[in-house]
Each structure stands twice: as C-alpha cells, then as structure tokens.
Amino acid sequence: MRPLDEKETAAVFEKLFKFTGPNLKHIVDRPAVEGPDDPPGRYCFRLHKNRVYYASESLVRRSTNVSRGRLAGVGTCIGKFTHHGAFRLTVQALDLLAAHARHKVWLKPTAEMSFLYGNSVVKSGLGRITDSVKSGDGVVIFSMTDVPLGFGVAARSTQDCRKAHADAIVVNHQADAGEYLRNEAEL
Amino acid sequence: MAAQKQHVAAKSPKPNSKRNKKMPQGKDEEERDFVSSKSSQEVESLDGDSNPEDEEEENGSQASDLEDEQPGSDVSSDGDPFTDDFLGGSDSEEGEESGSESDESDLEAKSKAIDEARARAEAEAEEELRLNIKEESDEFRLPTKEELEEEARQPPNLPNLQRRIKEIVRVLTNFKTLRQEGASRKNYIGQLKADIMSYYGYNEFLTDAFIEMFPAVELIELLEAFEKNRPECLRTNTLKTRRRDLAGVLINRGVNLDPIGKWSKVGLVVYESQVPTGATPEYLAGHYMKQAANSFLPVMALAPQEKERIVDMAAAPGGKTTYIAALVKNTGIIYANEYKEARVKSLLANIHRMGVTNTVVCNYDGKELPKVLGLNSVDRVLLDAPCTGIGTICPDQQSIKTSKSTEDVQNCAFLQKQLILAAIDLVDANSKSGGYIVYSTCSMMVPENEAVIDYALKKRDVKLVPCGLDFGRPGFIRFREQRFHPSLEKTRRFYPHVNNMEGFFVAKLKKLSNSKPAASEAPKTLEKTEEAAVIDDNKDVQKDVPNGKPEQLKVSKKDKGKKKSGPKRGTPKEGNVSPSSKAKLRKKRKFPSKEEISQAREEKRKALKKRKVGGAMEEQGRTT
Numbered sequence: 001m002r003p004l005d006e007k008e009t010a011a012v013f014e015k016l017f018k019f020t021g022p023n024l025k026h027i028v029d030r031p032a033v034e035g036p037d038d039p040p041g042r043y044c045f046r047l048h049k050n051r052v053y054y055a056s057e058s059l060v061r062r063s064t065n066v067s068r069g070r071l072a073g074v075g076t077c078i079g080k081f082t083h084h085g086a087f088r089l090t091v092q093a094l095d096l097l098a099a100h101a102r103h104k105v106w107l108k109p110t111a112e113m114s115f116l117y118g119n120s121v122v123k124s125g126l127g128r129i130t131d132s133v134k135s136g137d138g139v140v141i142f143s144m145t146d147v148p149l150g151f152g153v154a155a156r157s158t159q160d161c162r163k164a165h166a167d168a169i170v171v172n173h174q175a176d177a178g179e180y181l182r183n184e185a186e187l
Numbered sequence: 188m189a190a191q192k193q194h195v196a197a198k199s200p201k202p203n204s205k206r207n208k209k210m211p212q213g214k215d216e217e218e219r220d221f222v223s224s225k226s227s228q229e230v231e232s233l234d235g236d237s238n239p240e241d242e243e244e245e246n247g248s249q250a251s252d253l254e255d256e257q258p259g260s261d262v263s264s265d266g267d268p269f270t271d272d273f274l275g276g277s278d279s280e281e282g283e284e285s286g287s288e289s290d291e292s293d294l295e296a297k298s299k300a301i302d303e304a305r306a307r308a309e310a311e312a313e314e315e316l317r318l319n320i321k322e323e324s325d326e327f328r329l330p331t332k333e334e335l336e337e338e339a340r341q342p343p344n345l346p347n348l349q350r351r352i353k354e355i356v357r358v359l360t361n362f363k364t365l366r367q368e369g370a371s372r373k374n375y376i377g378q379l380k381a382d383i384m385s386y387y388g389y390n391e392f393l394t395d396a397f398i399e400m401f402p403a404v405e406l407i408e409l410l411e412a413f414e415k416n417r418p419e420c421l422r423t424n425t426l427k428t429r430r431r432d433l434a435g436v437l438i439n440r441g442v443n444l445d446p447i448g449k450w451s452k453v454g455l456v457v458y459e460s461q462v463p464t465g466a467t468p469e470y471l472a473g474h475y476m477k478q479a480a481n482s483f484l485p486v487m488a489l490a491p492q493e494k495e496r497i498v499d500m501a502a503a504p505g506g507k508t509t510y511i512a513a514l515v516k517n518t519g520i521i522y523a524n525e526y527k528e529a530r531v532k533s534l535l536a537n538i539h540r541m542g543v544t545n546t547v548v549c550n551y552d553g554k555e556l557p558k559v560l561g562l563n564s565v566d567r568v569l570l571d572a573p574c575t576g577i578g579t580i581c582p583d584q585q586s587i588k589t590s591k592s593t594e595d596v597q598n599c600a601f602l603q604k605q606l607i608l609a610a611i612d613l614v615d616a617n618s619k620s621g622g623y624i625v626y627s628t629c630s631m632m633v634p635e636n637e638a639v640i641d642y643a644l645k646k647r648d649v650k651l652v653p654c655g656l657d658f659g660r661p662g663f664i665r666f667r668e669q670r671f672h673p674s675l676e677k678t679r680r681f682y683p684h685v686n687n688m689e690g691f692f693v694a695k696l697k698k699l700s701n702s703k704p705a706a707s708e709a710p711k712t713l714e715k716t717e718e719a720a721v722i723d724d725n726k727d728v729q730k731d732v733p734n735g736k737p738e739q740l741k742v743s744k745k746d747k748g749k750k751k752s753g754p755k756r757g758t759p760k761e762g763n764v765s766p767s768s769k770a771k772l773r774k775k776r777k778f779p780s781k782e783e784i785s786q787a788r789e790e791k792r793k794a795l796k797k798r799k800v801g802g803a804m805e806e807q808g809r810t811t
Binding site: 033034055056058059062063065066067070071072073074075076077091092095112113116143145147148149177178180181184185187 | 436465466468469471472473474496516517518519520525531532533534535536538539540542544545546547548549550551559560561
C-alpha cells in the first residue's frame with residue numbers, strides 16, 4: 001500500500017470533482033472519526049493492488065503491519081485503476097459521494113428497480129432533478145425516500161430534461177447498488 | 188306407490204333414524220315388510236308414527252330415551268295397548284316398525300338397516316380402539332428379532348416408526364412402571380436409536396451424541412425442531428436507519444415482519460414476504476443485513492465500546508463485523524480477518540454496502556494473527572470459530588445429518604483450541620476498557636464448546652464472565668465422565684426447540700494478565716498432589732515388592748497422569764495413588780547409580796584378585 005503519486009491523485013480528484021465540485025475539499029479535509037487515537041487525524045488515499053482506498057490516517061498506520069499479499073482492504077475502496085491507467089469509480093464510493101454530491105436526481109418508485117438492474121435513467125422515471133445540471137456532470141441518484149441508489153453521468157442539462165420526450169435517456173448509468181448482488185466478485 | 192313412499196319417508200326420516208340406532212338388527216326386513224304391508228293401510232289411518240314407537244316401548248329402556256329425543260311428536264311412547272297387541276305377534280322382538288304403509292316401511296326399514304349397520308360398525312370401531320389403546324397403554328413390547336428382520340426386509344414404515352419412537356420415549360420417562368420384563372434400559376435405547384436413525388435420517392455418531400446429551404422427551408423435541416426451518420431474521424443497520432423506519436418501509440413493500448423479541452433492539456423476524464428480502468433497494472443501500480438470530484448473540488455478548496481496537500478472527504461474510512461497527516458507530520478500528528480467500532470478497536462487499544469505514548480486512552490464518560498484529564495489542568476479540576455446524580441442521584441443510592463423525596469433531600476441536608489461544612494472546616489484559624474475548628460456535632457438541640473453554644482456562648490466565656445474555660441454558664459443568672471448571676456455568680447454550688434459533692454456544696472470557704503460565708504446570712501439580720498422598724501412605728508401604736514392578740507401576744502411573752490431567756476429583760484418583768506411591772517410595776530408596784555399581788564391582792574384583800594372588804603367593808610362599 002502506498003500513497004498515490006501525482007498523476008494518480010490528479011485522476012482520482014478529477015473524477016471526484018465531477019460529482020462533488022467544490023465539496024471536494026470536504027472530502028479531503030474531513031476530521032476522521034475512525035481510529036482509536038484521540039486527536040482525530042485526516043483522511044487519505046492509498047493505492048493497493050490497483051485499487052484506491054479512502055481511509056483515515058490512523059487506520060492506515062495500523063494496517064502497515066499486515067503484509068501486502070494478505071491485505072484485502074482498508075477503510076473504503078472508492079475505485080480502481082484499469083489496465084491502461086484510467087481511473088473508474090466503483091459503487092463502493094456511493095456513500096461518500098452521496099454525502100457530498102452537488103447534483104442529485106430522484107427516481108420515481110417505478111423506475112428504481114430498472115436502474116438497480118443496471119439500466120440508464122429515462123425521462124419517464126425521473127422524479128426530481130437539481131437545477132443547474134449540465135450535460136456531462138456527475139450525478140448521484142436517489143430514490144424518492146432519499147436512499148442513494150447509484151451514480152452516473154448526466155446526458156442532458158436540466159432544461160433539456162424538461163423538453164425531452166419520455167423515452168429519452170437522462171442519466172447514463174455508471175454504478176448502482178444492485179452491483180453488490182450482480183458483480184460481487186468484481187468489486 | 189313410489190310417490191307415497193317418498194312422501195312418507197320425507198315425513199319422518201329423523202324419528203326413524205334415531206329409533207333405528209337403538210335397534211339391534213334389520214335382518215328380517217323383507218319379512219317384516221311383507222308382514223306389515225298387509226296391515227299398513229289400516230295402521231296409517233291411526234297415526235303413522237305411533238306404532239314404531241310402541242314397539243320401542245316394548246324394548247323397555249329405550250322408550251324413555253326416545254321420548255326425550257322426540258319432544259315435538261305427538262306420539263306418546265306409552266302407546267295404546269290396543270296397537271301393541273295388534274302388532275305384537277309379528278315384530279315385537281325386533282321392535283321394528285310395522286303396521287305402517289308397506290312403502291313407508293320398506294324405505295324406512297332400509298334406512299333403518301343402513302343406520303343400524305353404521306351404528307354397529309361405529310360401536311365395533313370404538314371398542315377396537317379402546318382395546319388397542321388399552322393394549323398399548325398397558326404394555327408396549329419391544330419388537331422381537333423376527334419382527335425386526337421382517338421390518339428390515341420391507342421399506343421403512345414411517346408411521347409405525349414414529350409410533351414406536353413415541354412409545355419408547357413414553358416408557359423411558361416412566362421406566363419403572365412401564366418397562367417390559369426382561370428388557371433393560373439399554374434395549375430400549377438401542378431400539379430408539381435404530382428408529383431415530385431410520386425415521387429422521389441421522390448417522391450413528393450424531394444419534395449417539397444426541398442421546399447422550401438430552402433426555403428422551405427433549406430429544407424428540409430437538410429432532411422435530413431440526414425438521415423445520417428457522418425463521419428468517421434481519422438486523423437493522425443503525426448507521427443508516429432506525430428499526431422503526433425500516434420496518435415501515437419494508438411493510439410497505441409487502442414484507443410481513445415483527446421485532447425479533449425483547450432481547451434485541453435491532454432485530455426483525457420475517458414471517459413471509461412478497462418481495463425477495465435480499466434484493467430490496469433498502470437492502471442494496473445497506474439499511475439492513477440478513478442474519479440468523481443466533482449471530483446477534485456473540486456481538487451482544489462482546490459489547491464493544493467506541494474507539495476500541497477489535498479483532499474479528501473469522502469474519503466472513505461480515506454480519507458480525509458490521510454489527511460491531513454499528514455498535515461502535517464507525518469509531519475505533521476493526522480488524523476483520525478471514526482465512527478463506529474466496530469468502531473475503533463477500534466480506535468486503537458487505538462492509539462497503541453497510542457503510543462501514545473503520546475496518547482493515549486481511550486474509551490470514553487466525554493462528555498467525557498474534558504475530559502479525561502483535562501480542563497484547565487489542566481490546567476485544569470475537570472468535571466465531573469454524574465448527575462442525577451440527578446446530579444448523581434444518582431442511583435446507585440435511586447433509587450434516589449423515590456426514591459428521593468423531594474425526595470431524597476432533598479436528599474442529601483441535602483447530603478451535605489453537606485459535607482460542609491465539610485470540611487470548613491478541614488481547615491486552617491491561618486495556619482500559621476491554622480485555623474480553625468472546626468465543627462462539629454453531630455446534631452443540633461438548634468437545635467443541637465446553638472442552639475448548641476448559642482448555643483455555645487451563646492454558647492462559649483468563650476467567651469466565653457472564654455473557655450478558657439473560658436467556659439460554661448454562662453450559663455443562665460435567666458431561667459423562669468429563670469434569671469442567673465450575674465457572675463454565677456462565678457460558679450459554681441455545682437450542683432450536685427452546686429458543687427457536689440454531690444450536691449455538693457463547694462464552695465470554697476476561698483476560699486477567701498478559702503472562703502465560705508455564706506449560707508444565709499441569710503435570711507438576713499432579714505430581715505434587717501425588718507426593719503429598721505418598722507421604723500419607725508412607726506407613727502402609729513397608730512391603731517387599733520385586734524390583735520389576737516399580738518400573739511398570741511408574742510407567743502406568745505416568746500414562747494415567749497424562750490422560751487425566753484435568754482437575755479430577757473423587758475416589759478414582761485416590762485409588763491410583765497408593766500403587767503409585769509405592770512406586771515412588773521404592774524409587775526414593777534410590778538404587779545405587781551405574782557408576783557406583785561399576786565401582787563396587789571393580790573393588791570386588793580387586794579384592795578377589797588380591798585374595799587369589801595372596802593365596803597363590805601364600806602357596807608359593809609355602810612351596811618355596
């Protein structure tokens with residue numbers, strides 16, 4: 001496990017920025033809750049076997065005596081680097097993103113299951129959407145009861161969504177909570 | 188004619204049938220009909236119902252009954268003597284109806300006959316039943332060899348087996364009065380064992396084990412409970428939601444559930460569900476975890492505090508780990524270890540799904556953890572040990588019934604003993620808030636449960652403390668020939684037929700100090716006590732005993748000492764002491780060491796030589 005180098009950090013932050021915008025600062029600078037030490041440390045990112053973990057410093061410190069081959073995870077895994085070096089956020093980052101998201105979309109109850117199966121969101125399933133969403137923005141998807149279901153990339157801006165017809169795709173799917181059942185092995 | 192018949196029949200079916208029940212026979216129906224047909228018309232003019240009743244009166248006792256039965260009818264059972272005589276000659280004995288219209292009597296007679304036949308059959312059946320019950324209640328006979336052989340030839344007759352099992356249980360509960368002469372308890376239990384094996388499908392090892400652990404009635408209750416599935420349970424994830432809210436949401440989705448009981452604030456039990464509980468959006472968002480009721484218990488016993496360092500030594504699939512994290516509110520640090528790599532994935536997935544952020548997941552053999560994490564380094568350890576899983580038998584898990592054997596139990600017990608020592612070594616006895624180890628298994632076998640705890644008590648400086656669970660039975664302090672430390676009554680056992688959860692065992696240990704007592708302590712104490720006994724027996728041992736014996740006795744004593752290294756009290760030990768004390772005494776006499784013996788021999792040889800030489804010289808002296 002090692003800290004991220006510059007390029008990797010840039011890639012990770014870039015992806016996160018899409019979803020959180022200025023709130024990114026909060027993610028990085030949050031006083032940590034975990035760890036048995038009293039003065040709470042900060043959170044940090046670490047790379048281990050091509051996966052990026054977000055954990056508090058005390059947690060990281062105490063995991064150093066676990067050997068590399070045997071360490072399976074520290075804190076929260078938020079994504080992984082693919083073969084060719086691109087960074088992709090996984091569904092395990094959902095809690096973190098949902099807490100700091102800038103753009104949100106709420107789904108109608110009828111569309112929940114469809115999204116959880118991995119389909120994109122169409123206009124007819126859209127319940128609410130925050131204003132000022134632009135095309136290409138990262139969006140976190142909630143149910144009407146504010147339960148986070150997943151995240152994706154907005155295909156249209158808020159204005160366009162209103163004009164679009166019922167079958168138009170509004171949000172492209174990136175990750176959803178159903179992957180915990182479908183893709184458990186690949187997470 | 189036919190119309191009249193029906194009409195008549197419609198008028199008075201009931202009275203006839205009632206009457207008929209009390210009548211003995213309907214054999215001479217046709218004859219009677221023939222006879223009555225002549226007079227039927229005349230009789231009808233009088234009063235259709237009166238005549239049969241009059242005949243009833245002749246039968247005597249039945250008449251009054253009939254009167255009671257037919258308050259509404261005009262007919263009085265006293266009847267006219269006139270009609271009596273009129274009909275007396277032909278049918279008086281049978282007491283059958285006559286004198287009514289022939290059609291009427293035909294039909295009525297037939298229905299009467301049918302009713303009579305039915306009544307007869309019923310009476311006979313009742314009598315037979317009574318007789319059978321009487322037979323069974325008085326004596327249940329064990330099947331003879333021939334009967335058993337015949338049974339073996341045919342496919343198993345399940346209702347027969349079940350009946351026999353029940354009977355044997357009944358006899359065993361009241362053995363003195365209900366036993367068959369010449370049959371010992373062993374015979375009954377042997378037959379019960381064979382029946383259980385073929386009716387429920389257990390192998391010999393498990394049947395023996397259960398028979399040893401439970402009295403007969405409870406044994407059957409347990410086996411019946413194993414034939415049913417345990418109710419499905421959910422645990423609310425308090426990091427994300429509250430039980431009340433979750434219950435509301437799930438009920439809206441169509442899940443029929445209830446709080447699990449007084450003993451848990453986060454548990455829900457699912458009776459039935461229209462949607463799959465493992466795939467609701469709430470499940471995927473990590474609002475609850477599907478978990479068996481017994482899995483709540485070790486974490487409740489552990490009672491982790493915030494900001495503690497905790498180790499879960501066998502964490503997959505993560506139900507208990509996430510529960511711990513919820514209790515400490517994501518503070519502190521949890522080391523979640525899982526030995527099998529394939530299960531680490533599901534552990535990780537559950538951790539992330541439930542929003543747990545304070546874990547370090549690793550993939551070690553539990554025995555290595557003290558080396559990796561450091562001795563005396565954490566506050567609490569949860570060891571939900573790998574076991575034979577005998578407590579988890581249910582209709583979905585039938586293979587356990589036939590696949591477990593003594594080797595399985597022994598192997599598991601060996602592994603568990605090593606793991607519990609590792610767990611104890613991980614804990615810091617001087618921790619401010621902790622110093623606890625919780626050990627749990629989902630098995631009911633004594634070698635995996637009480638024996639392991641007893642072993643830990645001997646090998647490390649720990650003591651048992653109450654689990655904090657106010658239900659469940661205390662663990663065994665003694666079991667057959669084994670005797671355990673008396674504090675083992677603080678452990679808890681759970682059974683499917685008592686608590687409606689899987690068979691389970693929980694024990695909570697507190698580490699008193701970080702020192703490990705020396706390994707030789709146990710045999711040393713044994714020797715000391717024997718020496719003390721020796722001093723007492725000193726006076727008795729003044730006898731001559733050949734040299735060969737002490738060696739043998741010493742060897743045998745050592746063997747016995749090794750086997751019974753537990754704190755065994757009672758007469759058997761003292762019985763062994765006296766011959767061993769003799770051996771010890773003899774040993775104390777101290778035979779001269781080898782060097783001394785060789786020295787003595789040398790001296791003797793020298794002395795002999797001198798004498799020889801001296802003698803020779805003397806001779807020479809004389810001669811020369």
